[in-house]
Amino acid sequence: xxxxxxxxxxxxxxxxxxxxxxxxxxxxxxxxxxxxxxxxxxxxxxxxxxxxxxxxxxxxxxxxxxxxxxxxxxxxxxxxxxxxxxxxxxxxxxxxxxxxxxxxxxxxxxxxxxxxxxxxxxxxxxxxxxxxxxxxxxxxxxxxxxxxxxxxxxxxxxxxxxxxxxxxxxxxxxxxxxxxxxxxxxxxxxxxxxxxxxxxxxxxxxxxxxxxxxxxxxxxxxxxxxxxxx
Ligand code: GRF
Numbered sequence: 001x002x003x004x005x006x007x008x009x010x011x012x013x014x015x016x017x018x019x020x021x022x023x024x025x026x027x028x029x030x031x032x033x034x035x036x037x038x039x040x041x042x043x044x045x046x047x048x049x050x051x052x053x054x055x056x057x058x059x060x061x062x063x064x065x066x067x068x069x070x071x072x073x074x075x076x077x078x079x080x081x082x083x084x085x086x087x088x089x090x091x092x093x094x095x096x097x098x099x100x101x102x103x104x105x106x107x108x109x110x111x112x113x114x115x116x117x118x119x120x121x122x123x124x125x126x127x128x129x130x131x132x133x134x135x136x137x138x139x140x141x142x143x144x145x146x147x148x149x150x151x152x153x154x155x156x157x158x159x160x161x162x163x164x165x166x167x168x169x170x171x172x173x174x175x176x177x178x179x180x181x182x183x184x185x186x187x188x189x190x191x192x193x194x195x196x197x198x199x200x201x202x203x204x205x206x207x208x209x210x211x212x213x214x215x216x217x218x219x220x221x222x223x224x225x226x227x228x229x230x
Contacts, residue, residue, distance in 0.1 A: 017043060021047060099119065126162060150194040161210045166189060166224070202215075
């Protein structure tokens with residue numbers, strides 16, 4: 001992990017962010033774009049994937065961010081993978097760990113180790129549609145509003161304290177892929193915003209409620225993405 005520790009010295013003065021991915025990496029890309037634009041308020045110092053073929057690894061490399069692959073299939077037990085992953089994450093001394101399309105459920109020991117500095121982006125308006133196939137389920141229910149959520153991670157999956165949400169309409173004629181693309185665009189706005197707030201020290205959790213310091217009365221932590229034709 002020496003290369004991760006040796007990441008850009010400039011990052012020493014900024015909040016250090018470790019991003020965990022499993023695949024496409026478009027949310028990672030949104031974070032890196034914000035970082036390049038100077039609006040993230042922190043530095044992505046490492047990207048860790050449980051899959052060697054994750055497209056996000058190339059995105060990280062293109063931005064000069066060190067990467068590490070830890071294949072869960074190489075571990076006999078879930079706990080052993082979690083422990084190795086926790087060590088890999090700790091090696092980059094992160095202030096914040098972001099699950100951005102990381103498709104493994106992390107056990108309680110991992111979650112406790114990074115308690116309060118572990119966030120996830122989920123493609124639904126939680127508490128609706130925890131788990132998988134969120135867009136398909138929203139369409140099947142005839143939902144008219146759908147969206148995404150960034151939340152702190154707790155040992156129970158997809159139920160941690162909600163930081164912020166972005167809502168999108170479900171439009172007549174939507175299919176799963178059209179709706180997924182609309183939600184994904186909202187994710188790309190929401191996740192960098194939450195990371196920026198975290199890095200600025202604006203987030204506090206008490207009794208499962210997240211307070212965003214300095215939030216406007218009309219709610220910074222609720223993003224309504226415009227309809228496609230507006
Ligand atoms: C996103 O929809 C995210 O909400 C979910 O997994 C997907 C990851 O997409 N957790 P990407 O890898 O960031 O493109």
